[in-house]
Structures are given as C-alpha cells and as structure tokens.
Amino acid sequence: MTQTQKKKSTDTTQKKSPETATAPNVEQTNGSESSVSPKTQAKSANPPPTARFTSSAPNDHRLVGGGRTDSGRLMVHKTYKMWVGGKFIRSEQGRVLGLHNAEGDLVTHYVRASRKDLRDAVSAARSAQTPWATRSAFNRGQILFRAAEMIDARRESLIARLQEHANLSAAEAAQEVDAAADRMFWYAGWTDKYIQVLSSVNPVASSFFNFTLPEPTGVVAIFAPTNAPLLGLVSLIAPVILSGNTCVVLVENNAPTLAIELSEILATSDFPGGVVNILTGLRDELLPHAAGHMDINAIASCGGNEAQDRAIQIAACESVKRVHFFEQPQTLDAWCSERQQSLYSILPFVEWKTAWHPIGV
Amino acid sequence: MTTKTNEQAHSRDMASLLFGDLWGYAPSPESTDHVRYAQRYGHFINGRFVEGKDHFSSINPATEEVIAEFASADEAEVDRAVQAARAAYVGVWGKMKPAERAKYIYRLGRLIQENARELAILESMDGGKPIKESRDVDIPLVAAHFLYYAGWADKLHYAFPGATVSSIGVAGQVIPWNFPLLMAAWKLAPALAAGNTVVLKPAETTPLTAMKLAELCQEADLPAGVVNIVNGAGRTGAAIVKHPDVDKVAFTGSTEVGKIIQRAIAGTRKRLTLELGGKGANIIFEDAPIDQAVEGIIQGIFFNQGHVCCAGSRLLVQESVAKEVIQKLRIRMESLRVGDPLDKNTDVGAINSRAQLDKIHELVQSGIDEGAHIHQSACHLPSRGFFFRPTVFTEVSQSHRIAQEEIFGPVLSVLTFRTPDEALKKANNSPYGLSAGIWSDKGSKLFSVAGAIRAGVVWGNTYNQFDPASPFGGYKESGFGREGGLHGLKPYLEVR
Known part of the structure; x- marks a missing residue:
C-alpha cells in the first residue's frame, strides 16, 4: 500500500498507532490493526466516496451504523475470512486489518495473511491443479458459467457491498457487478474453444504427424489490481483458471472484502477446493515469498508500483517463473470496456506442447 | 567362466552388426580445400x-x-x-x-x-x-x-x-x-x-x-x-x-x-x-518395438555428442525389458564410430571444448563415485583433440547427480520402472521440462503419457526430430517462449 495520500479520517487512527499509518509492513500483534481507507488508493477507479454513512463523528472502533439495519435490528456479525483449499479460514497468525469508510468508521475487519498462509495456499493450489486440469474443458466451462450465474444471483448484495465498502454510487456499483458477471460469462465460453483456436497441426517435411497444443502452466500467483475490487479480480482470475491452472490470489486494494464476497460466489459454483485461493493482506509483505516460491509456476500482476514489479521479476528468476504484468485501467469505464477481455490474456499462463509421431504401417 | 562367455557373445553380436567385421572402413574425410575464411x-x-x-x-x-x-x-x-x-x-x-x-x-x-x-x-x-x-x-x-x-x-x-x-x-x-x-x-x-x-x-x-x-x-x-x-x-x-x-x-x-x-x-x-537446459526422459515401455527403440535411444543421446539441450539423457526402461534393452544398447554403442568430425563415416565427433570435456569427466566421475555402473565403448580415440567415449550408466538412482544434472555429453543414465505411473513420476521429477520420448506400440498409452509429461516437446516412437514448422521450447526451468512454427512468431510481435 503506497502512502501517497492521507485520508481525511486518520486522525484518531494515528493517535492510537502512529507507526501503522505510515508503515503497514510493521508486524502487527494479534488484535491490533492498521488502517486501510478507500481513499488511500491514489489511482483508484472509484470515485470520491458519497456521504452514505450517517455516524455523527469519526470513530475508529465503532462499527458503521452501530451494526444495525435501517430498521434498527442488530445484525449478525459477519467475519471476513480468507478462502484456501475450499475452506474459509482465519490467518494462522490471527492478524487482522481494518477497513474504514470515508468518515473513519470501522466497516469491518479482514484478515492479514502471513507467509505461512501463503505457503498453505500454494500447497492447496498444487494439489488441486492436476485434477482441475484433467477435468473436461466442458466441465470447467460449466463451473465458470455457474460462477457468472452466482454473481448475477447475488447482484443486489454485491451492489450494496461495493457501495458500503468501496464507496461507489449505486449506479457505479451496478455497472461493476454487471460487468463482472458478463466477464466471467465471456471467459467461461473459452474453456472448450481456446485450444481449438490456438492449436496447430504442423506440416513438417518428414513422415511424422506433428501437432502443438496449449496446456496450463500450473500454479499461478495473482497480485490483484488495486482498484475495481470485484471486476478487477474476475478479469484476472478467469483467464488464468479457465485453461486448468490453479491460483493463489493476493489482494490488497480499496475493498478486499469484495474478494471474499467473490470467494463465497466461487464456493457455491462447484469449484473444487484449491482451484482458487484468496488471501487478503499486504502486497509488500507477501510479494517476495510468492515471487520466490519454488512451487509457483507463473505470476500475474496488476497495479503494482515499479519497485514491486521489479522485486517480482528478480525473485521470479530463481525458478524461471513466467511473469506477466497487466496494465491497470484507471477508471471503472475502462475496466468495463470489452478491450479488457481477450483470448490473449489466457496465453501468458499456458505452455505449448509439441508432439511427434511417425506415420507408417 | 559365465562372464567370459557373455563377453564373447557380446563381441560376436557386435561384429554381426558390422557384417562380421569382414570389411573395415577406409578413411573418408571431407575435403576442406575450397572453404574460405579469414584469419x-x-x-x-x-x-x-x-x-x-x-x-x-x-x-x-x-x-x-x-x-x-x-x-x-x-x-x-x-x-x-x-x-x-x-x-x-x-x-x-x-x-x-x-x-x-x-x-x-x-x-x-x-x-x-x-x-x-x-x-x-x-x-x-x-x-x-x-x-x-x-x-x-x-x-x-x-x-x-x-x-x-x-x-x-x-x-x-x-x-x-x-x-x-x-x-x-x-x-x-x-x-x-x-x-x-x-x-x-x-x-x-x-x-x-x-x-x-x-x-x-x-x-x-x-x-x-x-x-x-x-x-x-x-x-x-x-x-x-x-x-x-x-x-x-x-x-x-x-x-x-x-x-x-x-x-x-x-x-x-x-x-x-x-x-x-x-x-x-x-x-x-x-x-x-x-x-x-534439459534432462530429457526417454521412456521405453515393454510393448515398445525394441530394436527401433534402441536406435532411438542412440539417436537421443549420441546425436551431436550429446551436446543437445533436448537430449534423451535419462533412459527410463520398464523392468521386464530392461535386460534386453541394455544389452542391445551396449552392442549398438560399440558400433558407433568416434573420431574425425570431417570423416563421412563418423557417428560421434569431438567434444566442443576442453572446458566441456572437463565438465563431462567430472560428472562421469561423480556417477562412478555415487555407485552407478559404467559401460563405455571400447572404441579407439584419436590422440589429439577433445573426445569422449560413448558412455552408459546403469544402476542409476534418482538422487545421483548424473540423473539430475545436465551433462551435455555422450553419457546416458539408465533408470528402470515397473508401472506407467512410476515412469511418469520419475520423468517429471526434474526442474527441467524440455523434451521427452515415449516408446510403445499402444496408441492410448502414448496419448496418456504424452499428455501427462511436463515437457515442451514429446517424441512418440522417435527422438530428436526438428523442423522449422514445429514449435520448440520448454516447461519449468527449461525456459519459456517457443521457437519454430506459428508459435515462434509471437515472441517477436506485439499482439493486441
């Protein structure tokens, strides 16, 4: 998290823990929190927050609206966990971060993943990879299609979360959710087509049958975009997994809770455990461990700064990882553009296998 | 006594490949008269x-x-x-x-x-x-x-x-x-x-x-x-x-x-x-055409003195046919003609440099020290120049350096397996993933194993074939990107 902009509501936070406001990498003890505000993202696609929350004064330790519904009912408190190996888990370190709204009120806590959490997630992704890749392309497609259905089915709830957690207007939130469902739907259709489009039978000048086809690279670490907390994730995860890769997604953005909302959608879409693993936390903390992990085959990164991208490239060379940087759109309209979905976004995460066999009797 | 009989049989078999040693090879060097180059x-x-x-x-x-x-x-x-x-x-x-x-x-x-x-x-x-x-x-x-x-x-x-x-x-x-x-x-x-x-x-x-x-x-x-x-x-x-x-x-x-x-x-x-680099697995199943497979093994490891990144340097042979394959391989290896690269009858030429020759010696010594059995061709080597005898190691285990590291020379490591699953595990047990060979007359087995091997080029019932229309390149630590074919264009183009 770059500290380029101060949020207007950090006063109380800074009084309580001045070091965490400027250096979120400092190890947190259990229970303490560093603050993440929607406004700290300098390049956020999201517009300025609307005055949606009505709490009378900034209050770091008070849940928004006192955690009550509009009619005054005390809501059942929801804990945002991470999603690893098909299970919703807390961090093995027990650390959390706080998500605050523009007024400084606490929206919710979310998990700050540790290095051990990352390694567990890679292990889950590795176990899931071959079974996922050996499912039929049709079956993988059915599961991705169902994920698109589930996004639509939770449309109202996602719109509400984007408003509350990412400070989008109702119209913008609806635009992002609809685009996310459509993007998932678009990529779902590629599972049983991209091989056809990209394979080749090669006319070699000798008596052999020779063909080339793409195969999934393996386990992919995804550094999620720092904006578009729902659509950005879908735009990166779908092209990675549709070919049979599994992934570990590291989320640090203006509303990491949307990643967990997404994991609840994927969890009800028949994804086998471990195909998608979602960790929330701090990019700088997890980056060297992910980029240097010997059992990760490729890295997809979006929205990192120069130093982060360079650190990824340096650590990646230890196991000759494939590294692909996606340019991060800076506006919601740009994210929603059809130019953000491409057959060629699948390619950085496939390997080409060429097979030869003699022709004869 | 048994050993001696075996040796005699061995040399008789070898001679039979050379038409009973009835005719020797006369030197047949390519003329260098007309080549021009600067000093x-x-x-x-x-x-x-x-x-x-x-x-x-x-x-x-x-x-x-x-x-x-x-x-x-x-x-x-x-x-x-x-x-x-x-x-x-x-x-x-x-x-x-x-x-x-x-x-x-x-x-x-x-x-x-x-x-x-x-x-x-x-x-x-x-x-x-x-x-x-x-x-x-x-x-x-x-x-x-x-x-x-x-x-x-x-x-x-x-x-x-x-x-x-x-x-x-x-x-x-x-x-x-x-x-x-x-x-x-x-x-x-x-x-x-x-x-x-x-x-x-x-x-x-x-x-x-x-x-x-x-x-x-x-x-x-x-x-x-x-x-x-x-x-x-x-x-x-x-x-x-x-x-x-x-x-x-x-x-x-x-x-x-x-x-x-x-x-x-x-x-x-x-x-x-x-x-x-690579450490290609060449897998011989018991239902393979054995004589063709032996030719493929020879081609896989001794082509270009083994200076081939996709060389079939790890032979994985099914236990039931291991004895036969190794015996035929040793006989065939004896018939390779090692020597003057310009001689038209030469099968195995010179090692590219002294540094590479030293590296091969060092790794071969490690194979001996770690307990593998060495078999080398008894061929005559020229007195000058960098040459190395065609070499096969048997009794190699997965942990040996000669089973893990790229030797980049005419040195083959032989491992055995019992089931296709074991063959796959051993073949994929490498940080490399450039090439592999599979020998079997059963089509469904070829497709299944070829699909599960993590390598960029898979040769079924052949080895070391190349063509400009055929994409070449590796998985894992054998690198990324392809050369050859349509897929070889992509690294040189901006594709939007």
Missing part, C-alpha cells in the same frame, strides 16, 4: 565488417589447432551495433513492405542452400560435430528455417485471430555453441519476419559460421543494420542484454545463465524468451 574477424555492424580488439582464438576441437581469431565486443561496440539496428528498424526494415521483407529472408535461405557444402564443413571444423550431421541436419534446417519464416513476413495478420500485430523493435540475441548456425537461424528468421532488427552474439567457441552468415547478408544486399553480429564471450552478451535500447532479449543456453539474464532485465519492460 581474423572483428564484428559485423551496420552492414560492414569492422575491426575489433581483445581477440581470442577459436580452435578446431578435433585437432586443437587455431582456426581463426575473433574480437571481443565491449559495451561501446555493442552500443554501436544496437544503434545501427535501431536506425535500420526506424529507417528501413520496420516500414518496409512486408512482401519485400519476405523476399530478403527468402534470399538468405537460398544463399545458404547455395553455400551449404562450405557452411557444413566450417561448422564441423569449428564445432566438432560429424560432417554427416552438419551436412544432412544442421545446414538444411538453417535454410529451411529462413524459407519457412520468409513466407510469414507478409501473412502476420493471419497468425493471431482477432488481434492486431506489430513489430517490437531491436532484438538482442545470444546463442550457444552446440548448433551454431542453426541457432542463429532460429533467432534471426522469426525476428526479421516479424519486422524487427537484430544484434546477435554467437558463442565464443563457434563464431565462424555466423561470420559467414554475415557475408551472406552482404551478398543478399540486406539493408545495413538489419542484422548485426558481435563477437565475444559473457561480457559481450551481458552488454547486449543490459542495453537500454534493446526491446527484446532471446537467449539459448544454460539454465544458470538464463536465470542471470532474467534477473538482469528485472525492472525493465524488455520481452524475454529463454531456451535453457
């Missing part, structure tokens, strides 16, 4: 041969005699080459009509065919490979590569459906010594077809044919600066890789250097393709 080379920059400094010698590894001296390019000379490439890209090549580019590349292919005999002899003199390989494999493939990609230059928009493609700019290319001119062709042809210009560095032990290729670029009237060739060793390569005006880096060589290059370009947006 000193600088660099080829902006369409002209330029003087260089810090010369080193390239020797004939079969005789240890100096062939010629070559300059080492420093950062300033590399910079001049990159500037020439940039100017040619901006001024000529990048905006040339694609059909015209195609005809230039075609012309290079034709000129190579016309000069094939000389190029083949020079390749064998400088690198030590048997003339029958440079004549029948290397040089024909070089020409075929240029001819194949010539045809792509004006059809690029058909290659990637739904996308728009454009060239990238200046490509910096660093190539190895095992297939000197062929690797130059693999690098140059797709780069030029895609509309890029090039700075190429040949390996320091085999720079001769690259200089001849530079002459052909002049003969072809290729616009100045489109192809630039600088000589030198690691420092020159590093200068190319690190040059800020190089847009794309392509490297073929060791995994160790590949990682250094990947690190060196961190923080830049240079594109990179790496074609690195």
Whole structure:
C-alpha cells in the first residue's frame, strides 16, 4: 500500500498507532490493526466516496451504523475470512486489518495473511491443479458459467457491498457487478474453444504427424489490481483458471472484502477446493515469498508500483517463473470496456506442447 | 567362466552388426580445400565488417589447432551495433513492405542452400560435430528455417485471430555453441519476419559460421543494420542484454545463465524468451518395438555428442525389458564410430571444448563415485583433440547427480520402472521440462503419457526430430517462449 495520500479520517487512527499509518509492513500483534481507507488508493477507479454513512463523528472502533439495519435490528456479525483449499479460514497468525469508510468508521475487519498462509495456499493450489486440469474443458466451462450465474444471483448484495465498502454510487456499483458477471460469462465460453483456436497441426517435411497444443502452466500467483475490487479480480482470475491452472490470489486494494464476497460466489459454483485461493493482506509483505516460491509456476500482476514489479521479476528468476504484468485501467469505464477481455490474456499462463509421431504401417 | 562367455557373445553380436567385421572402413574425410575464411574477424555492424580488439582464438576441437581469431565486443561496440539496428528498424526494415521483407529472408535461405557444402564443413571444423550431421541436419534446417519464416513476413495478420500485430523493435540475441548456425537461424528468421532488427552474439567457441552468415547478408544486399553480429564471450552478451535500447532479449543456453539474464532485465519492460537446459526422459515401455527403440535411444543421446539441450539423457526402461534393452544398447554403442568430425563415416565427433570435456569427466566421475555402473565403448580415440567415449550408466538412482544434472555429453543414465505411473513420476521429477520420448506400440498409452509429461516437446516412437514448422521450447526451468512454427512468431510481435 503506497502512502501517497492521507485520508481525511486518520486522525484518531494515528493517535492510537502512529507507526501503522505510515508503515503497514510493521508486524502487527494479534488484535491490533492498521488502517486501510478507500481513499488511500491514489489511482483508484472509484470515485470520491458519497456521504452514505450517517455516524455523527469519526470513530475508529465503532462499527458503521452501530451494526444495525435501517430498521434498527442488530445484525449478525459477519467475519471476513480468507478462502484456501475450499475452506474459509482465519490467518494462522490471527492478524487482522481494518477497513474504514470515508468518515473513519470501522466497516469491518479482514484478515492479514502471513507467509505461512501463503505457503498453505500454494500447497492447496498444487494439489488441486492436476485434477482441475484433467477435468473436461466442458466441465470447467460449466463451473465458470455457474460462477457468472452466482454473481448475477447475488447482484443486489454485491451492489450494496461495493457501495458500503468501496464507496461507489449505486449506479457505479451496478455497472461493476454487471460487468463482472458478463466477464466471467465471456471467459467461461473459452474453456472448450481456446485450444481449438490456438492449436496447430504442423506440416513438417518428414513422415511424422506433428501437432502443438496449449496446456496450463500450473500454479499461478495473482497480485490483484488495486482498484475495481470485484471486476478487477474476475478479469484476472478467469483467464488464468479457465485453461486448468490453479491460483493463489493476493489482494490488497480499496475493498478486499469484495474478494471474499467473490470467494463465497466461487464456493457455491462447484469449484473444487484449491482451484482458487484468496488471501487478503499486504502486497509488500507477501510479494517476495510468492515471487520466490519454488512451487509457483507463473505470476500475474496488476497495479503494482515499479519497485514491486521489479522485486517480482528478480525473485521470479530463481525458478524461471513466467511473469506477466497487466496494465491497470484507471477508471471503472475502462475496466468495463470489452478491450479488457481477450483470448490473449489466457496465453501468458499456458505452455505449448509439441508432439511427434511417425506415420507408417 | 559365465562372464567370459557373455563377453564373447557380446563381441560376436557386435561384429554381426558390422557384417562380421569382414570389411573395415577406409578413411573418408571431407575435403576442406575450397572453404574460405579469414584469419581474423572483428564484428559485423551496420552492414560492414569492422575491426575489433581483445581477440581470442577459436580452435578446431578435433585437432586443437587455431582456426581463426575473433574480437571481443565491449559495451561501446555493442552500443554501436544496437544503434545501427535501431536506425535500420526506424529507417528501413520496420516500414518496409512486408512482401519485400519476405523476399530478403527468402534470399538468405537460398544463399545458404547455395553455400551449404562450405557452411557444413566450417561448422564441423569449428564445432566438432560429424560432417554427416552438419551436412544432412544442421545446414538444411538453417535454410529451411529462413524459407519457412520468409513466407510469414507478409501473412502476420493471419497468425493471431482477432488481434492486431506489430513489430517490437531491436532484438538482442545470444546463442550457444552446440548448433551454431542453426541457432542463429532460429533467432534471426522469426525476428526479421516479424519486422524487427537484430544484434546477435554467437558463442565464443563457434563464431565462424555466423561470420559467414554475415557475408551472406552482404551478398543478399540486406539493408545495413538489419542484422548485426558481435563477437565475444559473457561480457559481450551481458552488454547486449543490459542495453537500454534493446526491446527484446532471446537467449539459448544454460539454465544458470538464463536465470542471470532474467534477473538482469528485472525492472525493465524488455520481452524475454529463454531456451535453457534439459534432462530429457526417454521412456521405453515393454510393448515398445525394441530394436527401433534402441536406435532411438542412440539417436537421443549420441546425436551431436550429446551436446543437445533436448537430449534423451535419462533412459527410463520398464523392468521386464530392461535386460534386453541394455544389452542391445551396449552392442549398438560399440558400433558407433568416434573420431574425425570431417570423416563421412563418423557417428560421434569431438567434444566442443576442453572446458566441456572437463565438465563431462567430472560428472562421469561423480556417477562412478555415487555407485552407478559404467559401460563405455571400447572404441579407439584419436590422440589429439577433445573426445569422449560413448558412455552408459546403469544402476542409476534418482538422487545421483548424473540423473539430475545436465551433462551435455555422450553419457546416458539408465533408470528402470515397473508401472506407467512410476515412469511418469520419475520423468517429471526434474526442474527441467524440455523434451521427452515415449516408446510403445499402444496408441492410448502414448496419448496418456504424452499428455501427462511436463515437457515442451514429446517424441512418440522417435527422438530428436526438428523442423522449422514445429514449435520448440520448454516447461519449468527449461525456459519459456517457443521457437519454430506459428508459435515462434509471437515472441517477436506485439499482439493486441
């Protein structure tokens, strides 16, 4: 998290823990929190927050609206966990971060993943990879299609979360959710087509049958975009997994809770455990461990700064990882553009296998 | 007593392969009378041969005699080459009509065919490979590569459906010594077809044919600066890789250097393709055609003295046929003719350099020390030059260095397995993933194993086949990107 902009509501936070406001990498003890505000993202696609929350004064330790519904009912408190190996888990370190709204009120806590959490997630992704890749392309497609259905089915709830957690207007939130469902739907259709489009039978000048086809690279670490907390994730995860890769997604953005909302959608879409693993936390903390992990085959990164991208490239060379940087759109309209979905976004995460066999009797 | 009988039977079988030893082979060396080359080379920059400094010698590894001296390019000379490439890209090549580019590349292919005999002899003199390989494999493939990609230059928009493609700019290319001119062709042809210009560095032990290729670029009237060739060793390569005006880096060589290059370009947006080492598994199932498989094993490991990144250097043979396969393999190995690379009957030529010979000796010694059984051909080795006997290790276990590390020499490690599942686990138990061979007469088994092997090239009932239309490259630590075929264009194009 770059500290380029101060949020207007950090006063109380800074009084309580001045070091965490400027250096979120400092190890947190259990229970303490560093603050993440929607406004700290300098390049956020999201517009300025609307005055949606009505709490009378900034209050770091008070849940928004006192955690009550509009009619005054005390809501059942929801804990945002991470999603690893098909299970919703807390961090093995027990650390959390706080998500605050523009007024400084606490929206919710979310998990700050540790290095051990990352390694567990890679292990889950590795176990899931071959079974996922050996499912039929049709079956993988059915599961991705169902994920698109589930996004639509939770449309109202996602719109509400984007408003509350990412400070989008109702119209913008609806635009992002609809685009996310459509993007998932678009990529779902590629599972049983991209091989056809990209394979080749090669006319070699000798008596052999020779063909080339793409195969999934393996386990992919995804550094999620720092904006578009729902659509950005879908735009990166779908092209990675549709070919049979599994992934570990590291989320640090203006509303990491949307990643967990997404994991609840994927969890009800028949994804086998471990195909998608979602960790929330701090990019700088997890980056060297992910980029240097010997059992990760490729890295997809979006929205990192120069130093982060360079650190990824340096650590990646230890196991000759494939590294692909996606340019991060800076506006919601740009994210929603059809130019953000491409057959060629699948390619950085496939390997080409060429097979030869003699022709004869 | 039993051993002696076996030995006698062994030598009788060997003799039977040589028609009972009724006829010996007379020496049959290729004449070198008509080959022309200079005693000193600088660099080829902006369409002209330029003087260089810090010369080193390239020797004939079969005789240890100096062939010629070559300059080492420093950062300033590399910079001049990159500037020439940039100017040619901006001024000529990048905006040339694609059909015209195609005809230039075609012309290079034709000129190579016309000069094939000389190029083949020079390749064998400088690198030590048997003339029958440079004549029948290397040089024909070089020409075929240029001819194949010539045809792509004006059809690029058909290659990637739904996308728009454009060239990238200046490509910096660093190539190895095992297939000197062929690797130059693999690098140059797709780069030029895609509309890029090039700075190429040949390996320091085999720079001769690259200089001849530079002459052909002049003969072809290729616009100045489109192809630039600088000589030198690691420092020159590093200068190319690190040059800020190089847009794309392509490297073929060791995994160790590949990682250094990947690190060196961190923080830049240079594109990179790496074609690195391998430890190819050649899997023989009990239902394989055994005699053909033995030929495939020989071809897999002794082709080009084993200086092949995709060599079948790990033989995985099913236990039920292991004895038969190993026996036939040893007999066949005895019949290989090792010696003068220029002799048309030579099967295994000279090891490329003393450094490589030392590395092979060191790894073979480790195999003996770690307890594997060594079997070597009893062939006569020339008294001068760098030669190594064809060698097979049996009783090799997964943890042995000779089962893990790339030897890059005529040394085969034999492991056995019982089930297809075990074969797959052993085959994939490597950080490399470049190539594999599968021998079985059962089609469903071939498809199943080929699908599960993590390697970029899989040969079923054959080994070490190459073609310009066939994409080549690795999984895992064997690198990324493909060379050859439609897929070999992509690393040299911006695809949107």
